[in-house]
Amino acid sequence: MAHPIERLRWAARNDGDGPRLSGVTAARALGGFNGDPAGLVTACRRLVQRQPAMGPVWWVTARMLVTPDAPHVEANIIEDLLIEDPTGEEVAYFLDGLIPGESTILLVGPPWYSGEALTRRGDITVLAVDTPVGYGLARALAPADVAAISVRDAGIGAAAAHADVVLIDATAVGPDGVIAAAGSRAAAAVAKAAGRHVVVAAGEATVLPARMWEALYSALDGQDDPWDAEYELVPLNLIETMVGPTGAMDPARAVTRADCPIAAELLRPLT
Numbered sequence: 155m156a157h158p159i160e161r162l163r164w165a166a167r168n169d170g171d172g173p174r175l176s177g178v179t180a181a182r183a184l185g186g187f188n189g190d191p192a193g194l195v196t197a198c199r200r201l202v203q204r205q206p207a208m209g210p211v212w213w214v215t216a217r218m219l220v221t222p223d224a225p226h227v228e229a230n231i232i233e234d235l236l237i238e239d240p241t242g243e244e245v246a247y248f249l250d251g252l253i254p255g256e257s258t259i260l261l262v263g264p265p266w267y268s269g270e271a272l273t274r275r276g277d278i279t280v281l282a283v284d285t286p287v288g289y290g291l292a293r294a295l296a297p298a299d300v301a302a303i304s305v306r307d308a309g310i311g312a313a314a315a316h317a318d319v320v321l322i323d324a325t326a327v328g329p330d331g332v333i334a335a336a337g338s339r340a341a342a343a344v345a346k347a348a349g350r351h352v353v354v355a356a357g358e359a360t361v362l363p364a365r366m367w368e369a370l371y372s373a374l375d376g377q378d379d380p381w382d383a384e385y386e387l388v389p390l391n392l393i394e395t396m397v398g399p400t401g402a403m404d405p406a407r408a409v410t411r412a413d414c415p416i417a418a419e420l421l422r423p424l425t
Contacts, residue, residue: 172266173325177210177236177359184218185229194218194225195419202420206373207333207385209326210236210359212366216417239358241399242270248395248402250275252351253318260317260345262310263335264291267323267355273298281305281313285337285384310337314344322388324356327396328367329409331389332356333374342392352394356408361398363412369421 171179180201187194198215205211214232221228245268253259255277262283265272272280272295280302282291292304305313314320320341324332332354342352362370374385396408403411 172264172323173208173210173360174236174239174266174357176205176208177214178233180205180211180214181218181229181232181236184215185226187225198417198420202370202373206370207325209324209333209362209370210357212326212362212370212420213359213414216366216415216420219417219419220415236358239267239399241267241355241357241397244399244401245353245355245397246271246274248353248397249319249321252353253278257318258316260305260310260313260320260341261291262320262322262338262341264294265321265323265355266325267357268321269298271321272300279303281317283307283310283313283337283341285335307337310340311344314341314350315348317345317350319351319353320345322352322354322393324354324360324388324396325385326367326370327354327356327361327409328371329364329390331387332360332393332396333370333385334388336384336386339386339388339392342388346392346394352392354388354393354396354405356396356398358399359414361409361412362414363416365416365421366412366414372423 184197187197198219201211201215217232218225218228249271258279258281260281263285272278280295280300282295282302283305285307292302295302322334322338324334326333345352390405393405395402396405398408
């Protein structure tokens with residue numbers, strides 16, 4: 155079995171897996187720090203420092219820091235919750251009722267949660283935006299028999315005005331918005347102005363309470379110039395519907411379902 159530090163290094167490198175798998179990998183890495191509370195704190199801070207955009211990583215590390223159970227016990231509970239997340243099914247069900255056949259969906263960033271909704275219907279055309287996070291997305295969807303058209307990032311506005319739905323998979327959710335792949339904010343703003351639907355898929359462990367959200371956003375804000383960042387904030391007022399593990403909700407209500415504890419160790423500046 156790999157040493158906890160080796161598993162930690164692997165977890166810290168794998169933000170490209172998306173929010174859910176990043177959370178699962180973090181839980182598996184942190185589960186090995188039994189009897190080492192100081193090492194657990196350092197490991198948790200290192201993970202959120204390396205993957206600040208991934209809400210489930212903050213959620214996992216906060217739970218690991220406050221749990222009265224042994225790390226391996228809590229890690230197993232967390233892993234089950236994330237793996238069994240029904241958000242994909244809920245997105246598929248919601249879109250089935252929202253849009254008729256022969257509809258067009260603009261997808262900004264990888265469909266970490268909404269992939270099931272795209273693959274189970276054969277009457278949807280996906281406009282897949284080539285962003286730094288979702289580059290080559292149309293090609294990646296082809297093996298799943300999804301009719302996908304690649305859209306350059308310069309065409310986000312035109313695509314958002316044309317599509318029936320702008321579909322965004324969130325990596326984190328807070329009181330004033332969601333974190334998603336770069337380009338999501340522009341797509342949502344144009345879609346709202348054009349009277350199109352803006353739907354956000356936000357899975358288990360993505361919704362954070364205000365103090366944890368502020369720590370996440372502060373860590374992201376200090377990384378890059380906004381125009382070079384891979385992830386960005388989409389304000390809540392641009393979102394029509396948010397779909398999570400319990401189904402579709404008004405965004406203002408959805409952000410109140412945070413079940414992440416406050417871990418003081420993660421609120422200090424990450425240096």
